[in-house]
Amino acid sequence: MKWIGRLIAFVLVLVLVAGVSLFFLPADRIAKLAADQLRVATGRDVTISGDVSMTLWPVLGVSLGELEVGNADWSEQGPMLSAKNAAIGVDLMAYITNREIRITNIEATSPTIRLDARTDGRASWVFTDASGDAQIETETAPDRAPQAVSIQRLEITDATLVYDAEGSDLVSYAGVDLSLDWPERLGPATIDATLRPAGSDVQVAATIGGFAGFITGQVQTLEAVITAGGGRAALNGRASTAGDVAGRLTLDIPSTDAFFAALALPQPGLPAKLGQAMSVSTDLTLTADRRLSLRDLTADLGGNALTGAADINLNGTPQVNAQLNAGALDLSDVTGSGETGDGGTPSAGSGWPTDRIDASGLAAFNGEIALTAATIDLGQFKLGQTRTLLRNDRSRMVFELREVQAYEGTLSGEFVINNRSGLSVGGKMFARSLSMQDVLRDAAGIERLTGQADAEMSFLGSGNTVDAIMKSLSGDGAITFGKGTIIGIDLDRLMRSGQVGGGTTVFDSLAATWDIDGGVLRNNDLLLSLANYEARGAGLVGLGNQTSDYTFTPVALRANEGTGIAIPVRIRGPWASPSILPDLEAAIDLNLDKEVEAAKEQAREAVRSKVAEELNIVDEGQDLEDAAKQKLEDEVKKGLRSLFD
DSSP: OHHHHHHHHHHHHHHHHHHHHHHHSOHHHHHHHHHHHHHHHHSSOEEEEEEEEEEOSSSEEEEEEEEEEOOOTTOOSOOSEEESSEEEEEOHHHHHHHOOOOEEEEEEESOEEEEEEOTTSOBTTOOTTOSTTOOOOOSSOTTOOOOOOOOOEEEEEEEEEEEEETTSOOEEEEEEEEEEEOOSTTSOEEEEEEEOTTSSOEEEEEEESSHHHHTTTOOEEEEEEEEETTEEEEEEEEEOTTSOEEEEEEEEESOHHHHHHHTTOOOOOOOTTTTSSEEEEEEEEEOTTSEEEEEEEEEEOSSOEEEEEEEEEOSSSOEEEEEEEEEEEEOHHHHTOSOOTTSSOOOTTSOOOOSOOOOGGGGSOEEEEEEEEEEEEOSSOEEOSEEEEEEESSSEEEEEEEEEEETTEEEEEEEEEEOSSSOEEEEEEEEEEEEHHHHHHHHHSOOSEEEEEEEEEEEEEEOSSHHHHHHTOEEEEEEEEEEEEEETOOHHHHHHHOOOOSOEEEESEEEEEEEEETTEEEEEEEEEEOSSEEEEEEEEEETTTTEEEEEEEEEETTSGGGTOEEOOEEEEEETTSOEEEEOHHHHHHHHHHHHHHHHHHHHHHHHHHHHHHHHTOOOTTSOHHHHHHHHHHHHHHHHHHHHHO
16 A cells, blocks of 8 residues: 555655755746647737736636737738637646646637628638648747647637628627637537627527637538527538538528628518518528528518529529419519508509608629519509519519419519619510409409409509509500499490499490500590490590599490490499480480481482482483583583584
């Protein structure tokens, strides 16, 4: 047992000698050795200045007046880390046994951290010289074998973080708390950070496998979670400090505005059901040259669900190429023509919405998005199965309608929203076999006209509200119906008795063309054909003011022994409650004109008979003018002959 006592005594003496030697080891000497260790670990210049003092508890180390860690040689942002109050801890047992100074922790209060990134993939936080082959060269151990180094713990409090990404605005965050736990040099590291870019906490938690390789630019496993504004973003995959990232990304954000506000970013102000809240899951790949790929994408945007894939170039304005699929897609909040404050839709005659349309989102990206949807709700208009291609180029978005089922028929054409120099909308549409009662019900609350129709139209409007756009509309179009009905008026009873009231008119065909200028539609060639009647129409429809001043003129084709009776009907007033009354004055004038024309024709026949009698015309089909010329010619010939007889 004596040898055990001797061994204990030897250890105590060894500890005592080492402890006493610490008191005689100058603090600035320890600081220099620590700076050398840190220089090898980062490959950067390390400067320690100001007052230096030694600490023994809870760790052996030095307190520093000022500490600077240099930035990459190509960076123009100044030192990567600068602190006026820092502490560096060293491994006591390593010093006792091997006389080596190994960094166990670095602490800094209120430092400034500057991170710099370039579009060519260079990043100032990539430490190319930190590896297992790094050597610690000191005056006391010039011949020592290469030693592996690591920083077991880094703790920074109340830091200012400056991030400069080439091509983007400079970002600066104050009040940043950061801790790094890296117990094993070849093992994983855990990072916890709290940022307060807008006053509220933004939590970042990450675990990086093989941290020694990660800080040299190698791709390593990564699990990261960001919590901000009540939302959460998580990535489980692989990444490198050069900007390469791949893995499964999940987003659970109850409010995108709150999430962005917590990050001190402009709030997107997305509409309800289109990202105001979102839950997203996708396989993500991001390359160092800022090219983003999304695969197996599923997104619940707060009411609208999408699946698909996308490729996005993030250099400058994002360039997007995506293929998306949706079930029932609700875009009523985008069109500004959805529900009103009382839960209903804008009724005919109540005026168009006057809320300002914010179309600034058109500048958010360029590119093409192919979309298929089972149904699309545009607020006033409802579409069925849809295949469309959306193209956006510098705030000019074009919806190319490739296959659209709507109102029992089909639609094709394109719809354009242009916000380059003020908001305007336009397009050209072709419709086949549309149910016009459904179309007019959604467009203007009018249900009087039924039937299937083919139509084509072009239109253009401008303004920052739906009301302004409708009042500025211009364009033209044409429509052709097969059989249909007009509900609310019985032309047969009107023609027989002159009475206007309820009932229904059944027609065989209807056709019309129109022009639009200043939000007013003008038509002069409407023709409605019925079994016993026909009706022609002409007048104005105020698309902007939701009013009408239009006159139908029905004609009874088989009345009065086929001469026909015309009774014009004037539709006038707001769409919500138009007056439909016979225009008796016009009817009298119109039918009187017919009677006058008939009287004129009778007079012409009487004169013709008298002239024919005087000219002794036997052939009743002979033209009177020709007969008169012939009679005059014969008389002249007789007169000439008498001169020579």
